[in-house]
Amino acid sequence: MSSPVYDAERFGIRLEASPRHVDGLLVTGPVTRNMADPLRKTFEAVPRPRVVVAVGDCARDCGVFAGAYGVEGPVADIVPVDLEIPGCPPSPATIVSALRGLAGR
Numbered sequence: 001m002s003s004p005v006y007d008a009e010r011f012g013i014r015l016e017a018s019p020r021h022v023d024g025l026l027v028t029g030p031v032t033r034n035m036a037d038p039l040r041k042t043f044e045a046v047p048r049p050r051v052v053v054a055v056g057d058c059a060r061d062c063g064v065f066a067g068a069y070g071v072e073g074p075v076a077d078i079v080p081v082d083l084e085i086p087g088c089p090p091s092p093a094t095i096v097s098a099l100r101g102l103a104g105r
Helices: 033-045 057-061 092-103
Strands: 024-027 051-055 071-073 083-085
Touching: 024 033, 033 071, 051 057, 051 092, 057 083, 083 092
Parallel strands: 024 051, 051 083
Antiparallel strands: none
């Protein structure tokens, strides 16, 4: 998404190191047992109003990892999800387009 081909930053979409400096979270896979609590804590650290985007089939419904021992579940079972982007994996163009729609751009 951040390559010169898709250049998501021209739409104000960029990666940040701290959850305290972001508007939302992009989760790109199923939530494993050892990452459920860190996801909750990261979600709580994001200032309001905030959004959560489940990117790809694995984040939406665990995809091929559904029922696996170490998988807690899809993102929506751990934190509230505002947008789901289907695909395995979704293309960068699809992700950028969905995020632009969420931002109203």
